[in-house]
Amino acid sequence: MADNSSVAKIPGIDPQEMQEWFESFDAVLKEEGPEAATLLLDRLRERALTLGVGPAFTANTPYVNTISVERQGIFPGDQEIERRIKSLIRWNALAMVVRANRVDHSIGGHISTYASAATLFEVGFNHFFRGRTEEFEGDTVYLQGHASPGVYARAFLEGRLSAKKLENFRRELRPDGGLSSYPHPWLMPDFWEYPTVSMGLSPLMAIYQARFNRYLEYRGIKPKTNAKVWAFLGDGETDEPESLGAITLASRENLDNLIFVINCNLQRLDGPVRGNGKIVQELEAAFRGAGWNVIKVLWGSDWDPLFEQDVDGLLAKRLGEMVDGESQKLVVESGAYVRQNVFGTDPRLLKMVENVPDEALRTLRQGGHDPRKVYAAYKAAVEHTGSPTVILARTIKGYGLGESGEGRNITHQQKKLNEDELREFRSRFGIPINDDQLADTPFYRPPEESREIQYLRSRRKELGGYVPTRKVRSKPLVADHDALFREFLTGSEGREVSTTMAFVGMLRQMLRDPEIGKLVVPIVPDEARTFGMESLFRQVGIYSSRGQLYEPVDQHTLLYYKEAKDGQILEEGITEAGSMTSFIAAGTAYAAHGINTIPFFIYYSMFGLQRISDFIWAAADMRCRGFMLGGTAGRTTLAGEGLQHQDGNSHILALPIPTMWAYDPAFAYEIAVIIQDGIRRMYKDGENIFYYITVMNEAYAMPPMPSDPGVKDGILKGMYKYRASENKKSKLRAQIFGSGAILREVLKAQEILGEKYGVAADVWSVTSYKALYYDGINTERWNLLHPTEKPRAPYISQILSDAPGVIVAATDYLKALPNLVSKWIPRHMATLGTDGFGRSDGREALRNFFEVDSRFITLATLYELLQDGKIEAAVVEQAIKDLGIDTEKANPLTA
Ligand SMILES: Cc1ncc(C[n+]2csc(CCOP(=O)(O)OP(=O)(O)O)c2C)c(N)n1
Ligand SMILES: [Mg+2]
Helix, strand or coil: CCCHHHCCCCCCCCHHHHHHHHHHHHHHHHHHCHHHHHHHHHHHHHHHHHCCCCCCCCCCCCCCCCCCHHHCCCCCCCHHHHHHHHHHHHHHHHHHHHHHHHHCCCCCCCCHHHHHHHHHHHHHHHHHCCCCCCCCCCCEEECCHHHHHHHHHHHHHCCCCCHHHHHCECCCCCCCCCECCCCCCCCCCCCCCCCCCCCCHHHHHHHHHHHHHHHHHHCCCCCCCCCCEEEEEECHHHHCHHHHHCHHHHHHCCCCCEEEEEEECCECCCCECCCCCCHHHHHHHHHHHCCCEEEEECECHHHHHHHHHCCCCHHHHHHHHCCHHHHHHHHHCCHHHHHHHHHCCCHHHHHHCCCCCHHHHHCCCEHHHCHHHHHHHHHHHHHCCCCCEEEEEECCCCCCCHHHCCCCCCHHHCCCCCHHHHHHHHHHCCCCCCHHHHHHCCCCCCCCCCHHHHHHHHHHHHCCCCCCCCCCCCCCCCCCCHHHHHHHHCCCCCCEECHHHHHHHHHHHHHHCCCCCCCEEEEECCCCCCCCCHHHHHHHCEECCCCCCCCCCCCCCCCCCCEECCCCEEECCCCHHHHHHHHHHHHCHHHHCCCCCEEEEEEEHHHCCCCCHHHHHHHHHCCCCCEEEEECCECCCCCCCCCCCCECCHHHHCCCCCCEEEECCCCHHHHHHHHHHHHHHHHHCCCCCEEEEECCCCCEECCCCCCCCCHHHHHHHCEEEEECCCCCCCCCEEEEEECHHHHHHHHHHHHHHHHHHCCEEEEEEECCHHHHHHHHHHHHHHHHHCCCCCCCCCHHHHHHCCCCCEEEEECCCCCHHHHCCHHHCCCCEEEECCCCCCCCCCHHHHHHHCCCCHHHHHHHHHHHHHHCCCCCHHHHHHHHHHHCCCCCCCCCCCC
16 A cells, blocks of 8 residues: 655645545455455546546556556466477477578578467467367467468477478479478468468458457357457567457447457567557557557566555556667666666666566566466456457567577577577577587477477367368359359340349349358448449348448438348448459468358459458468459549559569469450359369459340350350451451450451451450460470470460461550560560550540540451562551541550
């Protein structure tokens, strides 16, 4: 209890009076308990506010542990054995990196991240993370990517990874395989579930994963469980805007199934995260402000006796004053330095530590290295209800590396330790390796029957198996949907519809289907009306964990804004990144939950691959399935929107993603064929691919699918002949390729060429240059590796082998797109595309501006015929005049 001498003086208030105030409060606390005391403070604060006085808002609490010693509870594990296990993991993780770096200096890995995270991970592995079993879905754990050596080292002790594998850490291409540098499900599909190494992605993914888990429960697709989503982040990582970008969604949705653990070692790669500030306090304010439950784990048990003496908050205040740069310095300094610089500012503080020797002061532990503190925080987090929890745990970067890295600015990239340093580490963590073995830095696994291995195994058994483990748990769909898509193959009978409308029609059908209806997950970032999807609001509802607490303004209308607890549409609001992470959660549920949800994520195409490509890359890494639909696609179809919205880029940006199939269809039947086949490939045959389909908003009559039996196959392979010229006699021949929005310009050009210039042109619909390109490079590769065999021809070469005449390709995307395949076609190809910045204007003006309309296609064809010696230059010159082409017009690439 406070006495007079320790009460900070408040000018104008008699110390005696102050003392009485404290005593009254203490009495309430003692007699009525903490809840009553809190209410009392609340009342006083309210009263102060009504009287016009009130404290300035502060989102922070003092710089001490949120969970007091009294509320800490008992640590249920065997602390000694857990420490030994953790030490062995530390050693093996270090050995992996040091050994890899010895073999090849350019290779190594990271030691210091895991060194700081070891306790945070181990308490989770020994007590919290539940495996996925038949009975229970298991917890979802995103582990800091740079800490992967520690995760591998644990799996080695668990007997899941051999020493050989560890030996080949970061050398995956060794004959007997290796381990990927970071968590990559693509590379280790039985092990890693979540790629976390592009920093900032996993926090957002975790939030939307936790939300998606709830969605599945509210919709009755999976049972309600208490499974948790854990995300381990670096403190530096929180500077990525994606990291904190959706934290209010998590609290708004009351995601108490979500726990963030932020490893606050105060350092990032180059130096301190906030040398001149306090990252923990900054994060606390942000998360508390957003409505999260914040648990600070700053100080280890060694500090408990000091805080016990700190009745007047002097020590807490002093610790709260020090900037992080100063705190980091304490890690590398002596005990005497700590005494002088932390406690030396006030004689009362110095008195607290007068009996504590320097060495004890030097090694005072951080909260994140104390299993008891970490356990208490995790327990409180899993038991907390109503909001997500973030644990801010203070640790030391490079913990245990001593002078070779502990707390040093160089530590992030430390990969080499000399023998002395290895000896020190070995001795500090009690690893049974002799001095003469140190130079070799061998891995060490105690015998199977040792207490360590037995303990570790029994803990994992109790918790339902090993984490991380990735396993495909879903059963294949039947995926026979001929009837569902049939109506889209027969055309719109003259009715003008856009491909977007056609797609929405298919979506509506799919939602009604007995097999896939429930599994479809429509995802929109506040763009449903743009795509004419508002009819779905009423049909399947918009998911809202709260239902609908208000009467919507448009309730009297047929298509009112219907929110429901079991709503099916994920209406994400304006966040393409958030929507994408919902897509990832839905597109990987076949593995995580054993549920074949089929996401259809439709968005403004310019804000997809261009804006959130790294998430799409992560989706591919995760073997994600589903359909992304780039709406209002094309550079010249979106009239009036201009430079920012008109997308002529995304099909080029889709090229690098190996598992993404990208299609630019022009007609409803093409989309129907692609989606039906996609569902079969992904959900029946289990292929780990996903789709990108661009859809447009230009309305026209949808033709029926041509009856040629090869059309379906051609659509899927990327190209088929849509309309051959009827003129079989002309000597002037051409093959013209069109796609998506520009296909109809090509058809118009076909007519002009025939009627005005006697050119017989065949029109091809190129649905996917990417598919043609992949087929081309695959075929070339096969030929290269099989020189004695008959060379194979790429698909595009085969279908064009006896196609006569000149070749022209026109696209609403960059010219580079058709040019991808130009080397596999029999003759030179002229390319028309939309390189350059867009403009706001109508379609006709835009297609003139970008030189992709029927006139330019006609001109390009005639010019190719001129090059081929089939017509005179004067004919082309005259055509320019007749077509009304301005030869001095602005160059769209530079204008
Ligand atoms: C998007 C992204 N940018 C940069 C990097 C490179 N990088 C890897 S680790 C690291 C520092 C990490 O610091 P922090 O998040 O504090 O984690 P710690 O290692 O300190 O636990 C950086 C810059 C990355 N992996 N991803
Ligand atoms: Mg850090």
